[in-house]
């Protein structure tokens with residue numbers, strides 16, 4: 193897998209966790225949210241180093257729009273916008289060896 197793609201997937205996982213921790217449910221059960229978020233932010237800072245600036249900028253823009261910057265493709269379908277990707281894209285053998293975006297919604301995609 194392309195190292196930047198791998199970093200984007202990890203970054204997205206962290207961002208999802210951070211977003212979940214910021215929900216009021218966690219505060220109610222007395223969970224130490226601040227400490228957890230601090231640790232996740234630290235891990236996030238490490239991952240960001242592996243991502244080129246223009247890719248990160250695009251990711252942040254996508255995250256604002258869709259609440260995530262990267263989405264898996266399952267059965268040839270983008271899991272962000274649920275559109276079917278062109279066969280030419282889904283049949284490539286090295287599809288996870290480069291950065292690709294969904295032609296419909298523009299989100300970064302990876303194949304599972």
Ligand SMILES: [Zn+2]
Pocket residue numbers: 270271272273274275294295296297298299
């Ligand atoms: Zn899409």
